[in-house]
Amino acid sequence: RRENKRRAEKVEAAEPRNKLPSPASLLPTDPALYSGPFPFYGRPSELGCFSLDAQRQYHGDAQALRYYSPPPTNDQGPHFDLRDGYPDRYQPRDEEVQEGLDHLLRWLLDHRGKLEGGPGWLAGAIVTWRGHLTKLLTTPYEQQEGWQLAASRFQGTLYLSEVETPAARAQRLARPPLLRELMYMGYKFEQYMCADKPGSFPDPSGEVNTNVAFCSVLRSRLGNHRLLFSGEVDCTDPRAPSTQPPACYVELKTSKEMHRPGHWRSFYRHKLLKWWAQSFLLGVPNVVAGFRNPEGFVCSLKTFPTMEMFEYVRNDRDGWNPSVCMNFCAAFLSFAQNTVVQDDPRLVHLFSWEPGSPVTVSKYRDAPYAFLPTWYVEAVTQ
Numbered sequence: 001r002r003e004n005k006r007r008a009e010k011v012e013a014a015e016p017r018n019k020l021p022s023p024a025s026l027l028p029t030d031p032a033l034y035s036g037p038f039p040f041y042g043r044p045s046e047l048g049c050f051s052l053d054a055q056r057q058y059h060g061d062a063q064a065l066r067y068y069s070p071p072p073t074n075d076q077g078p079h080f081d082l083r084d085g086y087p088d089r090y091q092p093r094d095e096e097v098q099e100g101l102d103h104l105l106r107w108l109l110d111h112r113g114k115l116e117g118g119p120g121w122l123a124g125a126i127v128t129w130r131g132h133l134t135k136l137l138t139t140p141y142e143q144q145e146g147w148q149l150a151a152s153r154f155q156g157t158l159y160l161s162e163v164e165t166p167a168a169r170a171q172r173l174a175r176p177p178l179l180r181e182l183m184y185m186g187y188k189f190e191q192y193m194c195a196d197k198p199g200s201f202p203d204p205s206g207e208v209n210t211n212v213a214f215c216s217v218l219r220s221r222l223g224n225h226r227l228l229f230s231g232e233v234d235c236t237d238p239r240a241p242s243t244q245p246p247a248c249y250v251e252l253k254t255s256k257e258m259h260r261p262g263h264w265r266s267f268y269r270h271k272l273l274k275w276w277a278q279s280f281l282l283g284v285p286n287v288v289a290g291f292r293n294p295e296g297f298v299c300s301l302k303t304f305p306t307m308e309m310f311e312y313v314r315n316d317r318d319g320w321n322p323s324v325c326m327n328f329c330a331a332f333l334s335f336a337q338n339t340v341v342q343d344d345p346r347l348v349h350l351f352s353w354e355p356g357s358p359v360t361v362s363k364y365r366d367a368p369y370a371f372l373p374t375w376y377v378e379a380v381t382q
């Protein structure tokens with residue numbers, strides 16, 4: 001505890017000078033406080049999409065969308081070498097570039113005039129990445145990693161953009177070589193499972209470039225909160241029962257091969273929670289997992305329907321509950337809506353959370369936390 005306090009003081013001392021007097025309220029995160037009935041969550045509907053190319057340049061189309069193309073099931077199963085091509089055929093994205101909401105704002109700028117419900121709809125909405133909402137959903141059960149979310153209100157809309165915590169930054173900069181390779185292996189699995197065109201086959205001989213991304217933009221509602229968010233989608237299944245997005249989308253994951261019941265238990269309690277939260281938010285019906293052996297080969301695949309994931313922990317005292325996740329997220333969004341009252345793109349409320357503590361708030365003006373870019377603010381203000 002004393003160690004924590006000393007660390008807190010150090011952070012305080014390094015705090016930017018433009019910190020403003022902060023609201024004193026806190027939001028608790030204990031699961032027991034959020035165990036009510038499942039709140040309303042609207043079926044996410046896709047408003048559009050965009051792509052990022054090999055140079056991380058924005059395109060307002062689906063050019064980066066790939067097609068689900070699993071190996072034939074009649075033979076002995078897959079034998080994917082996930083380490084193939086590492087590091088010589090790997091172009092990793094530059095993680096020093098903090099993009100904030102920029103790509104999503106670019107999409108919004110091009111489409112805000114054509115949104116259903118008119119300009120009034122957007123003024124009452126929350127705009128963010130799906131990944132940020134995933135972190136909110138899993139917060140009541142998270143015991144390792146904290147988060148920081150910057151919030152600004154502008155023309156009524158509440159924008160939420162993640163800030164990398166000092167601990168996350170330190171971990172990223174000191175990432176061990178084995179972990180770097182493991183990250184590559186996740187992307188390599190996508191390459192074995194996806195084709196560039198419907199009806200064609202995967203080509204694992206090429207490069208793995210993690211600048212490339214296909215993002216879906218959706219709207220939904222959680223309780224009384226209107227949401228406009230975007231998430232990266234791995235691929236679409238041309239043979240899915242519904243060809244309508246997001247019902248045709250497939251999420252791909254890799255995980256360690258498991259051999260003991262205890263391994264599976266722990267997988268259901270921790271990993272499946274994250275997989276569920278991420279895919280449920282966007283309305284992705286299936287997650288296809290590739291299990292890798294110690295040599296880095298995927299020799300078995302398993303499809304987890306998103307709506308069946310909770311069944312694995314329903315009777316587990318140490319499991320997770322979707323209602324808790326969604327109720328906490330709704331409570332956080334209400335907390336944020338009530339805290340960020342001033343409409344000002346240069347003003348930021350920074351919501352910070354560390355496991356074992358409640359969510360705290362601090363308030364800043366301009367750099368380094370302001371995240372709505374001038375090009376966006378000016379174009380919308382005109």
Ligand code: 0WD
Pocket residue numbers: 093098099100101103129130131132134162163164186213230231232233252253278
């Ligand atoms: O600026 C930031 N702090 C962040 C930006 C944090 C998280 C995401 N992003 C942006 C990136 O531009 C990325 O293209 O959002 C996009 C992905 O958004 P998302 O769907 O909301 O994020 P999430 O659900 O956390 O991740 C989806 C996929 C990941 O797949 P896995 O299977 O590992 O969950 O997006 C990728 C990754 O492949 N991804 C990222 N790609 C680039 N930069 C990032 C990132 N920071 N985080 C996840």
Ligand code: CA
Pocket residue numbers: 234251252253
């Ligand atoms: Ca994935």
